[in-house]
Amino acid sequence: MTATETADTETAATEAAPATGTRDGIASQRIANSLRDAILSGVYSPGSRLRQEDIAEQFDASRLPVREALRSLQADGLVTIVANTGAWISRLSLAECREMYQIRERVEPLLLKYSQPMLTPADLAHLESLVHQMENAADVETFLRLDREFHMLTYSGADTLILGPTVERLWNSTQHYRRAFTKLQNPRGNSVIHHEHNLLVAALQRTDIEEAERVLFGHIRRTRLELERHPELFA
Amino acid sequence: MTATETADTETAATEAAPATGTRDGIASQRIANSLRDAILSGVYSPGSRLRQEDIAEQFDASRLPVREALRSLQADGLVTIVANTGAWISRLSLAECREMYQIRERVEPLLLKYSQPMLTPADLAHLESLVHQMENAADVETFLRLDREFHMLTYSGADTLILGPTVERLWNSTQHYRRAFTKLQNPRGNSVIHHEHNLLVAALQRTDIEEAERVLFGHIRRTRLELERHPELFA
DNA sequence: AATGCCATCATTGGATCCATTGATCCGACT
Protein backbone atom coordinates (compact mmCIF):
# COMPACT_ATOMS: atom_id res chain seq x y z
CA MET A 1 0.00 0.00 0.00
CA THR A 2 1.52 3.27 -1.05
CA ALA A 3 -0.84 5.57 0.84
CA THR A 4 0.09 4.60 4.35
CA GLU A 5 1.75 7.49 6.06
CA THR A 6 -0.97 10.02 5.39
CA ALA A 7 -3.74 7.60 6.18
CA ASP A 8 -3.75 7.98 9.95
CA THR A 9 -3.68 11.74 9.75
CA GLU A 10 -6.56 11.57 7.30
CA THR A 11 -8.66 9.13 9.23
CA ALA A 12 -8.27 11.29 12.29
CA ALA A 13 -9.14 14.43 10.39
CA THR A 14 -12.64 13.54 9.19
CA GLU A 15 -13.23 17.14 8.28
CA ALA A 16 -16.78 18.26 7.74
CA ALA A 17 -17.84 15.87 5.03
CA PRO A 18 -20.37 17.10 2.49
CA ALA A 19 -23.96 16.04 2.58
CA THR A 20 -23.52 13.53 -0.27
CA GLY A 21 -24.30 16.30 -2.72
CA THR A 22 -22.63 15.23 -5.91
CA ARG A 23 -22.66 18.74 -7.29
CA ASP A 24 -19.73 19.03 -9.57
CA GLY A 25 -17.30 20.97 -11.66
CA ILE A 26 -18.72 23.97 -13.41
CA ALA A 27 -17.56 23.59 -16.98
CA SER A 28 -16.87 19.88 -16.96
CA GLN A 29 -20.31 19.17 -15.53
CA ARG A 30 -21.98 21.45 -18.04
CA ILE A 31 -20.22 19.64 -20.86
CA ALA A 32 -21.07 16.24 -19.42
CA ASN A 33 -24.75 17.12 -19.09
CA SER A 34 -24.98 18.55 -22.59
CA LEU A 35 -23.23 15.55 -24.08
CA ARG A 36 -25.45 13.20 -22.11
CA ASP A 37 -28.57 14.92 -23.41
CA ALA A 38 -27.18 14.80 -26.93
CA ILE A 39 -26.41 11.10 -26.68
CA LEU A 40 -29.80 10.26 -25.18
CA SER A 41 -31.69 12.24 -27.78
CA GLY A 42 -29.96 10.28 -30.50
CA VAL A 43 -27.67 12.95 -31.91
CA TYR A 44 -24.80 10.49 -31.78
CA SER A 45 -25.06 6.82 -32.67
CA PRO A 46 -23.26 3.99 -30.93
CA GLY A 47 -19.80 3.51 -32.35
CA SER A 48 -19.26 7.11 -33.41
CA ARG A 49 -16.00 8.68 -32.39
CA LEU A 50 -15.82 11.52 -29.87
CA ARG A 51 -12.75 13.68 -30.48
CA GLN A 52 -11.69 15.71 -27.47
CA GLU A 53 -10.64 18.67 -29.56
CA ASP A 54 -13.91 18.83 -31.48
CA ILE A 55 -15.97 18.78 -28.32
CA ALA A 56 -13.73 21.34 -26.66
CA GLU A 57 -14.26 23.66 -29.60
CA GLN A 58 -18.03 23.14 -29.53
CA PHE A 59 -18.23 24.16 -25.89
CA ASP A 60 -15.58 26.86 -26.20
CA ALA A 61 -13.41 25.26 -23.57
CA SER A 62 -10.09 23.48 -23.41
CA ARG A 63 -9.69 19.74 -23.72
CA LEU A 64 -9.23 19.31 -20.00
CA PRO A 65 -12.85 19.66 -18.85
CA VAL A 66 -13.83 17.59 -21.87
CA ARG A 67 -11.64 14.76 -20.67
CA GLU A 68 -13.28 14.86 -17.26
CA ALA A 69 -16.72 15.00 -18.84
CA LEU A 70 -15.93 11.95 -20.95
CA ARG A 71 -14.77 10.22 -17.80
CA SER A 72 -18.14 10.91 -16.18
CA LEU A 73 -20.01 9.65 -19.20
CA GLN A 74 -17.85 6.54 -19.22
CA ALA A 75 -18.93 5.98 -15.64
CA ASP A 76 -22.55 6.16 -16.80
CA GLY A 77 -21.73 3.59 -19.44
CA LEU A 78 -22.60 5.96 -22.26
CA VAL A 79 -19.04 6.38 -23.52
CA THR A 80 -16.21 3.89 -23.95
CA ILE A 81 -12.67 5.17 -23.55
CA VAL A 82 -9.59 3.33 -24.76
CA ALA A 83 -6.22 4.53 -23.51
CA ASN A 84 -4.17 6.57 -25.95
CA THR A 85 -6.73 5.94 -28.63
CA GLY A 86 -9.95 7.78 -28.03
CA ALA A 87 -13.54 7.76 -26.92
CA TRP A 88 -16.57 6.29 -28.63
CA ILE A 89 -20.27 6.24 -27.96
CA SER A 90 -20.80 2.92 -26.22
CA ARG A 91 -22.10 0.15 -28.40
CA LEU A 92 -23.91 -2.56 -26.49
CA SER A 93 -23.95 -6.13 -27.62
CA LEU A 94 -27.23 -8.00 -27.48
CA ALA A 95 -25.88 -9.92 -24.49
CA GLU A 96 -25.10 -6.71 -22.62
CA CYS A 97 -28.48 -5.22 -23.42
CA ARG A 98 -30.09 -8.43 -22.22
CA GLU A 99 -28.25 -8.19 -18.92
CA MET A 100 -29.34 -4.60 -18.45
CA TYR A 101 -32.96 -5.52 -19.02
CA GLN A 102 -32.69 -8.44 -16.61
CA ILE A 103 -31.28 -6.11 -13.98
CA ARG A 104 -34.14 -3.72 -14.66
CA GLU A 105 -36.66 -6.56 -14.26
CA ARG A 106 -35.47 -7.13 -10.74
CA VAL A 107 -34.56 -3.62 -9.61
CA GLU A 108 -37.35 -1.44 -10.97
CA PRO A 109 -40.10 -3.29 -9.08
CA LEU A 110 -38.13 -2.53 -5.92
CA LEU A 111 -38.04 1.16 -6.80
CA LEU A 112 -41.76 1.01 -7.48
CA LYS A 113 -42.29 -0.44 -4.01
CA TYR A 114 -40.50 2.56 -2.54
CA SER A 115 -42.53 4.97 -4.63
CA GLN A 116 -46.06 3.57 -4.50
CA PRO A 117 -47.10 4.69 -0.99
CA MET A 118 -46.22 8.30 -1.79
CA LEU A 119 -48.07 8.57 -5.08
CA THR A 120 -50.94 11.06 -4.92
CA PRO A 121 -54.34 10.82 -6.68
CA ALA A 122 -53.10 13.60 -8.93
CA ASP A 123 -50.10 11.45 -9.89
CA LEU A 124 -52.39 8.52 -10.70
CA ALA A 125 -54.64 10.72 -12.81
CA HIS A 126 -51.60 12.04 -14.64
CA LEU A 127 -50.49 8.46 -15.28
CA GLU A 128 -53.85 7.67 -16.86
CA SER A 129 -53.51 10.74 -19.03
CA LEU A 130 -50.05 9.68 -20.14
CA VAL A 131 -51.33 6.27 -21.21
CA HIS A 132 -53.93 7.98 -23.38
CA GLN A 133 -51.35 10.31 -24.87
CA MET A 134 -49.12 7.37 -25.69
CA GLU A 135 -51.97 5.60 -27.46
CA ASN A 136 -52.21 8.61 -29.73
CA ALA A 137 -48.51 9.32 -30.08
CA ALA A 138 -47.73 10.01 -33.69
CA ASP A 139 -43.96 9.83 -33.90
CA VAL A 140 -41.26 7.78 -32.25
CA GLU A 141 -39.67 10.60 -30.27
CA THR A 142 -42.98 11.57 -28.70
CA PHE A 143 -43.67 7.97 -27.86
CA LEU A 144 -40.27 7.57 -26.22
CA ARG A 145 -40.63 10.79 -24.26
CA LEU A 146 -44.06 9.82 -22.95
CA ASP A 147 -42.93 6.31 -22.10
CA ARG A 148 -40.06 7.64 -20.05
CA GLU A 149 -42.28 10.25 -18.44
CA PHE A 150 -44.83 7.57 -17.53
CA HIS A 151 -42.39 5.24 -15.85
CA MET A 152 -40.46 8.00 -14.12
CA LEU A 153 -43.71 9.33 -12.71
CA THR A 154 -44.50 5.91 -11.26
CA TYR A 155 -41.11 6.17 -9.54
CA SER A 156 -41.48 9.81 -8.49
CA GLY A 157 -42.64 8.95 -5.00
CA ALA A 158 -39.42 7.15 -4.17
CA ASP A 159 -37.06 9.23 -2.05
CA THR A 160 -33.96 7.18 -2.78
CA LEU A 161 -30.36 8.21 -3.18
CA ILE A 162 -29.06 5.03 -4.79
CA LEU A 163 -31.94 3.14 -6.41
CA GLY A 164 -33.42 6.02 -8.36
CA PRO A 165 -30.15 7.16 -9.95
CA THR A 166 -29.27 3.53 -10.64
CA VAL A 167 -32.49 2.98 -12.54
CA GLU A 168 -32.01 6.21 -14.43
CA ARG A 169 -28.55 5.07 -15.55
CA LEU A 170 -30.01 1.77 -16.72
CA TRP A 171 -32.62 3.63 -18.75
CA ASN A 172 -29.98 5.93 -20.22
CA SER A 173 -27.67 3.10 -21.22
CA THR A 174 -30.37 1.33 -23.17
CA GLN A 175 -32.06 4.44 -24.55
CA HIS A 176 -30.62 4.09 -28.04
CA TYR A 177 -31.76 0.51 -28.45
CA ARG A 178 -35.21 1.37 -27.11
CA ARG A 179 -35.41 4.01 -29.85
CA ALA A 180 -34.17 1.65 -32.54
CA PHE A 181 -36.64 -1.02 -31.46
CA THR A 182 -39.53 1.41 -31.29
CA LYS A 183 -38.82 2.56 -34.81
CA LEU A 184 -39.25 -0.99 -36.03
CA GLN A 185 -42.80 -1.05 -34.80
CA ASN A 186 -45.85 0.95 -35.61
CA PRO A 187 -46.16 2.88 -32.36
CA ARG A 188 -49.94 2.63 -32.38
CA GLY A 189 -49.99 -0.89 -33.67
CA ASN A 190 -48.49 -2.51 -30.59
CA SER A 191 -51.32 -2.33 -28.11
CA VAL A 192 -49.82 -4.75 -25.59
CA ILE A 193 -47.68 -2.04 -24.07
CA HIS A 194 -50.72 0.14 -23.43
CA HIS A 195 -52.58 -2.72 -21.79
CA GLU A 196 -49.62 -3.32 -19.53
CA HIS A 197 -49.44 0.34 -18.64
CA ASN A 198 -53.13 0.33 -17.84
CA LEU A 199 -52.74 -2.75 -15.65
CA LEU A 200 -49.90 -1.05 -13.82
CA VAL A 201 -51.92 2.10 -13.17
CA ALA A 202 -54.90 0.02 -12.03
CA ALA A 203 -52.77 -1.92 -9.56
CA LEU A 204 -51.31 1.31 -8.23
CA GLN A 205 -54.80 2.74 -7.82
CA ARG A 206 -55.79 -0.30 -5.78
CA THR A 207 -52.51 0.15 -3.84
CA ASP A 208 -51.83 -3.47 -4.77
CA ILE A 209 -48.05 -3.19 -4.78
CA GLU A 210 -47.41 -6.89 -5.29
CA GLU A 211 -49.52 -6.97 -8.42
CA ALA A 212 -47.91 -3.73 -9.58
CA GLU A 213 -44.48 -5.28 -9.15
CA ARG A 214 -45.57 -8.37 -11.10
CA VAL A 215 -46.97 -6.31 -13.96
CA LEU A 216 -43.85 -4.17 -14.13
CA PHE A 217 -41.61 -7.24 -14.10
CA GLY A 218 -43.60 -8.79 -16.94
CA HIS A 219 -43.61 -5.53 -18.87
CA ILE A 220 -39.84 -5.20 -18.83
CA ARG A 221 -39.37 -8.92 -19.45
CA ARG A 222 -41.68 -8.95 -22.46
CA THR A 223 -39.86 -5.97 -23.90
CA ARG A 224 -36.56 -7.77 -23.43
CA LEU A 225 -37.80 -10.92 -25.14
CA GLU A 226 -39.05 -8.94 -28.10
CA LEU A 227 -35.79 -7.03 -28.27
CA GLU A 228 -33.89 -10.31 -28.31
CA ARG A 229 -35.77 -11.23 -31.46
CA HIS A 230 -34.04 -8.39 -33.27
CA PRO A 231 -30.31 -9.08 -33.10
CA GLU A 232 -29.86 -6.97 -36.21
CA LEU A 233 -30.12 -3.87 -34.00
CA PHE A 234 -26.78 -4.72 -32.39
CA ALA A 235 -23.13 -4.79 -33.32
CA MET B 1 -28.63 20.98 -28.53
CA THR B 2 -25.19 22.44 -29.06
CA ALA B 3 -23.59 19.47 -30.78
CA THR B 4 -25.58 19.41 -33.98
CA GLU B 5 -23.40 20.20 -36.94
CA THR B 6 -20.80 17.53 -36.34
CA ALA B 7 -23.36 14.90 -35.50
CA ASP B 8 -24.14 13.75 -39.01
CA THR B 9 -20.49 13.48 -39.91
CA GLU B 10 -19.92 11.48 -36.75
CA THR B 11 -22.84 9.14 -37.18
CA ALA B 12 -21.68 8.41 -40.67
CA ALA B 13 -18.11 7.85 -39.55
CA THR B 14 -18.62 4.95 -37.14
CA GLU B 15 -14.91 4.29 -37.21
CA ALA B 16 -13.74 0.94 -35.92
CA ALA B 17 -15.20 0.96 -32.45
CA PRO B 18 -13.32 -0.85 -29.71
CA ALA B 19 -14.42 -4.20 -28.40
CA THR B 20 -15.91 -2.69 -25.21
CA GLY B 21 -12.51 -3.03 -23.56
CA THR B 22 -12.53 -0.40 -20.86
CA ARG B 23 -8.75 -0.42 -20.61
CA ASP B 24 -7.74 2.98 -19.52
CA GLY B 25 -5.20 5.70 -18.94
CA ILE B 26 -1.85 4.57 -17.78
CA ALA B 27 -1.10 6.78 -14.80
CA SER B 28 -4.65 7.83 -13.98
CA GLN B 29 -5.80 4.23 -14.01
CA ARG B 30 -2.88 3.13 -11.89
CA ILE B 31 -3.72 5.82 -9.33
CA ALA B 32 -7.40 4.95 -9.41
CA ASN B 33 -6.69 1.27 -8.83
CA SER B 34 -4.26 1.90 -6.01
CA LEU B 35 -6.64 4.32 -4.32
CA ARG B 36 -9.50 1.88 -4.75
CA ASP B 37 -7.50 -0.88 -3.09
CA ALA B 38 -6.51 1.46 -0.30
CA ILE B 39 -10.10 2.51 0.31
CA LEU B 40 -11.38 -1.06 0.23
CA SER B 41 -8.70 -2.29 2.59
CA GLY B 42 -9.73 0.31 5.09
CA VAL B 43 -6.75 2.64 4.89
CA TYR B 44 -9.11 5.58 4.60
CA SER B 45 -12.33 5.94 6.55
CA PRO B 46 -15.54 7.46 5.24
CA GLY B 47 -15.53 11.20 5.63
CA SER B 48 -11.78 11.65 5.37
CA ARG B 49 -10.54 14.30 2.99
CA LEU B 50 -8.62 13.45 -0.18
CA ARG B 51 -6.33 16.31 -1.21
CA GLN B 52 -5.30 16.24 -4.86
CA GLU B 53 -1.82 17.51 -4.14
CA ASP B 54 -1.11 14.95 -1.44
CA ILE B 55 -2.19 12.07 -3.65
CA ALA B 56 -0.23 13.46 -6.59
CA GLU B 57 2.90 13.55 -4.43
CA GLN B 58 2.33 10.00 -3.18
CA PHE B 59 2.17 8.68 -6.72
CA ASP B 60 4.86 10.99 -8.04
CA ALA B 61 2.55 12.46 -10.62
CA SER B 62 0.86 15.78 -11.26
CA ARG B 63 -2.60 16.63 -10.02
CA LEU B 64 -4.15 16.04 -13.42
CA PRO B 65 -4.23 12.23 -13.45
CA VAL B 66 -5.27 12.40 -9.81
CA ARG B 67 -8.32 14.43 -10.76
CA GLU B 68 -9.28 11.88 -13.36
CA ALA B 69 -8.71 9.04 -10.91
CA LEU B 70 -10.94 10.74 -8.36
CA ARG B 71 -13.56 11.09 -11.07
CA SER B 72 -13.44 7.36 -11.71
CA LEU B 73 -13.74 6.59 -8.02
CA GLN B 74 -16.65 8.97 -7.77
CA ALA B 75 -18.30 6.97 -10.52
CA ASP B 76 -17.81 3.85 -8.43
CA GLY B 77 -19.44 5.64 -5.53
CA LEU B 78 -16.32 5.39 -3.40
CA VAL B 79 -15.51 9.10 -3.45
CA THR B 80 -17.71 12.17 -3.21
CA ILE B 81 -16.56 15.31 -5.02
CA VAL B 82 -17.89 18.79 -4.32
CA ALA B 83 -17.10 21.52 -6.83
CA ASN B 84 -14.37 23.94 -5.84
CA THR B 85 -14.17 22.33 -2.45
CA GLY B 86 -12.65 18.91 -2.54
CA ALA B 87 -13.09 15.16 -2.44
CA TRP B 88 -14.00 12.92 0.46
CA ILE B 89 -14.30 9.21 0.99
CA SER B 90 -18.00 8.56 0.52
CA ARG B 91 -19.98 8.21 3.70
CA LEU B 92 -23.16 6.18 3.29
CA SER B 93 -26.23 6.80 5.36
CA LEU B 94 -28.08 3.81 6.77
CA ALA B 95 -30.81 4.40 4.21
CA GLU B 96 -28.32 4.32 1.34
CA CYS B 97 -26.66 1.18 2.66
CA ARG B 98 -30.09 -0.40 3.00
CA GLU B 99 -30.85 0.39 -0.64
CA MET B 100 -27.58 -1.13 -1.76
CA TYR B 101 -28.28 -4.33 0.11
CA GLN B 102 -31.80 -4.49 -1.31
CA ILE B 103 -30.39 -4.13 -4.80
CA ARG B 104 -27.90 -6.88 -4.00
CA GLU B 105 -30.73 -9.14 -2.79
CA ARG B 106 -32.34 -8.96 -6.17
CA VAL B 107 -29.35 -8.76 -8.49
CA GLU B 108 -26.86 -11.22 -7.04
CA PRO B 109 -29.18 -14.23 -7.39
CA LEU B 110 -29.42 -13.32 -11.08
CA LEU B 111 -25.64 -13.32 -11.37
CA LEU B 112 -25.58 -16.66 -9.59
CA LYS B 113 -28.02 -18.02 -12.15
CA TYR B 114 -25.61 -17.02 -14.91
CA SER B 115 -22.68 -18.58 -13.08
CA GLN B 116 -24.05 -21.86 -11.74
CA PRO B 117 -24.07 -23.94 -14.94
CA MET B 118 -20.38 -23.20 -15.52
CA LEU B 119 -19.11 -24.07 -12.05
CA THR B 120 -16.78 -27.08 -12.06
CA PRO B 121 -16.48 -29.78 -9.38
CA ALA B 122 -13.14 -28.21 -8.50
CA ASP B 123 -14.91 -24.89 -7.90
CA LEU B 124 -17.45 -26.56 -5.63
CA ALA B 125 -14.70 -28.29 -3.67
CA HIS B 126 -12.90 -24.99 -3.31
CA LEU B 127 -16.10 -23.41 -2.03
CA GLU B 128 -16.37 -26.10 0.65
CA SER B 129 -12.80 -25.43 1.62
CA LEU B 130 -13.45 -21.70 1.89
CA VAL B 131 -16.39 -22.31 4.24
CA HIS B 132 -14.10 -24.31 6.50
CA GLN B 133 -11.42 -21.64 6.39
CA MET B 134 -13.99 -18.99 7.33
CA GLU B 135 -15.13 -21.05 10.30
CA ASN B 136 -11.56 -20.92 11.57
CA ALA B 137 -10.79 -17.35 10.55
CA ALA B 138 -9.03 -15.63 13.42
CA ASP B 139 -9.15 -11.96 12.52
CA VAL B 140 -11.60 -9.68 10.80
CA GLU B 141 -9.52 -8.98 7.70
CA THR B 142 -9.06 -12.67 6.98
CA PHE B 143 -12.77 -13.25 7.49
CA LEU B 144 -13.64 -10.43 5.09
CA ARG B 145 -11.17 -11.63 2.49
CA LEU B 146 -12.48 -15.20 2.61
CA ASP B 147 -16.09 -14.05 2.51
CA ARG B 148 -15.45 -12.02 -0.61
CA GLU B 149 -13.46 -14.84 -2.16
CA PHE B 150 -16.27 -17.29 -1.44
CA HIS B 151 -19.01 -15.23 -3.03
CA MET B 152 -16.91 -14.14 -5.97
CA LEU B 153 -16.08 -17.77 -6.66
CA THR B 154 -19.77 -18.63 -6.76
CA TYR B 155 -20.05 -15.91 -9.42
CA SER B 156 -16.89 -16.89 -11.30
CA GLY B 157 -18.78 -18.95 -13.88
CA ALA B 158 -20.73 -15.96 -15.08
CA ASP B 159 -19.42 -14.51 -18.32
CA THR B 160 -21.13 -11.15 -18.00
CA LEU B 161 -20.03 -7.69 -19.01
CA ILE B 162 -22.58 -5.70 -17.03
CA LEU B 163 -23.87 -7.80 -14.16
CA GLY B 164 -20.53 -8.92 -12.77
CA PRO B 165 -18.98 -5.46 -12.63
CA THR B 166 -22.21 -4.07 -11.22
CA VAL B 167 -22.18 -6.55 -8.37
CA GLU B 168 -18.51 -5.84 -7.73
CA ARG B 169 -19.27 -2.13 -7.43
CA LEU B 170 -22.06 -2.85 -4.97
CA TRP B 171 -19.68 -4.93 -2.88
CA ASN B 172 -17.03 -2.22 -2.99
CA SER B 173 -19.39 0.55 -1.99
CA THR B 174 -20.50 -1.31 1.12
CA GLN B 175 -17.12 -2.80 2.01
CA HIS B 176 -16.38 -0.40 4.84
CA TYR B 177 -19.67 -1.03 6.59
CA ARG B 178 -19.27 -4.77 6.17
CA ARG B 179 -15.92 -4.42 7.93
CA ALA B 180 -17.34 -2.26 10.71
CA PHE B 181 -20.21 -4.67 11.22
CA THR B 182 -17.95 -7.72 11.25
CA LYS B 183 -15.79 -6.12 13.90
CA LEU B 184 -18.83 -5.85 16.16
CA GLN B 185 -19.26 -9.59 16.13
CA ASN B 186 -17.10 -12.43 17.22
CA PRO B 187 -16.26 -13.85 13.79
CA ARG B 188 -16.47 -17.40 15.03
CA GLY B 189 -19.45 -16.77 17.24
CA ASN B 190 -21.92 -16.11 14.47
CA SER B 191 -22.49 -19.55 12.99
CA VAL B 192 -25.56 -18.58 10.96
CA ILE B 193 -23.46 -17.24 8.14
CA HIS B 194 -21.56 -20.52 7.84
CA HIS B 195 -24.79 -22.50 7.75
CA GLU B 196 -26.05 -20.27 4.98
CA HIS B 197 -22.83 -20.69 3.04
CA ASN B 198 -23.08 -24.45 3.45
CA LEU B 199 -26.68 -24.42 2.23
CA LEU B 200 -25.61 -22.40 -0.77
CA VAL B 201 -22.82 -24.79 -1.69
CA ALA B 202 -25.14 -27.77 -1.20
CA ALA B 203 -27.75 -26.28 -3.51
CA LEU B 204 -25.07 -25.56 -6.11
CA GLN B 205 -23.83 -29.14 -5.85
CA ARG B 206 -27.36 -30.40 -6.51
CA THR B 207 -27.52 -27.88 -9.39
CA ASP B 208 -30.69 -26.62 -7.72
CA ILE B 209 -30.41 -23.06 -8.92
CA GLU B 210 -33.78 -21.95 -7.58
CA GLU B 211 -32.90 -23.05 -4.08
CA ALA B 212 -29.47 -21.49 -4.44
CA GLU B 213 -31.08 -18.19 -5.41
CA ARG B 214 -33.42 -18.38 -2.42
CA VAL B 215 -30.58 -19.09 -0.01
CA LEU B 216 -28.50 -16.25 -1.42
CA PHE B 217 -31.43 -13.85 -1.23
CA GLY B 218 -32.03 -14.78 2.38
CA HIS B 219 -28.35 -14.54 3.19
CA ILE B 220 -28.06 -10.97 1.93
CA ARG B 221 -31.41 -10.02 3.43
CA ARG B 222 -30.53 -11.34 6.86
CA THR B 223 -27.24 -9.45 6.77
CA ARG B 224 -29.11 -6.28 5.87
CA LEU B 225 -31.59 -6.69 8.71
CA GLU B 226 -28.80 -7.21 11.20
CA LEU B 227 -26.93 -4.22 9.82
CA GLU B 228 -30.04 -2.09 10.23
CA ARG B 229 -29.97 -2.89 13.93
CA HIS B 230 -26.70 -0.98 14.21
CA PRO B 231 -27.39 2.60 13.11
CA GLU B 232 -24.44 3.73 15.20
CA LEU B 233 -22.16 2.57 12.38
CA PHE B 234 -23.46 5.35 10.15
CA ALA B 235 -23.23 9.11 9.94
C1' DA C 1 -16.76 39.41 25.73
C1' DA C 2 -19.10 37.81 21.74
C1' DT C 3 -20.20 38.26 17.07
C1' DG C 4 -19.87 39.71 12.45
C1' DC C 5 -17.02 41.29 8.72
C1' DC C 6 -12.88 41.44 6.03
C1' DA C 7 -8.48 39.95 4.32
C1' DT C 8 -5.28 36.44 3.54
C1' DC C 9 -4.30 31.75 2.24
C1' DA C 10 -4.91 27.15 0.89
C1' DT C 11 -7.08 24.26 -2.59
C1' DT C 12 -9.44 23.27 -6.59
C1' DG C 13 -10.73 24.32 -11.76
C1' DG C 14 -9.04 25.49 -16.27
C1' DA C 15 -5.70 26.75 -20.18
C1' DT C 16 -1.61 26.09 -22.68
C1' DC C 17 2.36 23.47 -23.88
C1' DC C 18 5.09 19.19 -24.38
C1' DA C 19 5.65 14.03 -24.63
C1' DT C 20 3.97 9.69 -26.07
C1' DT C 21 1.23 6.50 -28.25
C1' DG C 22 -1.32 4.63 -32.07
C1' DA C 23 -2.82 4.93 -37.01
C1' DT C 24 -2.12 5.67 -41.76
C1' DC C 25 0.38 5.82 -45.95
C1' DC C 26 4.19 5.10 -48.82
C1' DG C 27 8.03 2.48 -50.39
C1' DA C 28 11.01 -1.40 -50.72
C1' DC C 29 11.65 -6.13 -50.75
C1' DT C 30 10.19 -10.87 -51.63
Added chain:
DNA sequence: AGTCGGATCAATGGATCCAATGATGGCATT
Protein backbone atom coordinates in the same frame (compact mmCIF):
# COMPACT_ATOMS: atom_id res chain seq x y z
C1' DA D 1 1.69 -8.01 -57.42
C1' DG D 2 1.25 -8.56 -52.59
C1' DT D 3 2.98 -7.95 -48.09
C1' DC D 4 5.87 -6.41 -44.57
C1' DG D 5 8.30 -2.54 -42.51
C1' DG D 6 9.29 2.19 -41.44
C1' DA D 7 8.29 7.10 -41.29
C1' DT D 8 5.14 10.74 -40.83
C1' DC D 9 1.09 12.64 -38.63
C1' DA D 10 -2.82 13.08 -35.84
C1' DA D 11 -4.87 12.52 -31.32
C1' DT D 12 -4.47 11.47 -26.58
C1' DG D 13 -1.95 11.61 -21.80
C1' DG D 14 0.57 14.42 -18.62
C1' DA D 15 3.08 18.60 -16.51
C1' DT D 16 3.26 23.29 -15.35
C1' DC D 17 1.19 27.71 -14.79
C1' DC D 18 -2.65 30.90 -13.87
C1' DA D 19 -7.40 32.09 -12.19
C1' DA D 20 -11.24 31.57 -9.13
C1' DT D 21 -13.57 29.82 -5.31
C1' DG D 22 -14.09 28.47 -0.51
C1' DA D 23 -12.10 28.36 4.24
C1' DT D 24 -9.83 30.17 8.13
C1' DG D 25 -8.15 33.53 11.19
C1' DG D 26 -7.76 38.16 13.01
C1' DC D 27 -9.69 42.50 13.81
C1' DA D 28 -12.99 45.87 14.83
C1' DT D 29 -17.35 46.94 16.49
C1' DT D 30 -21.36 46.51 19.36
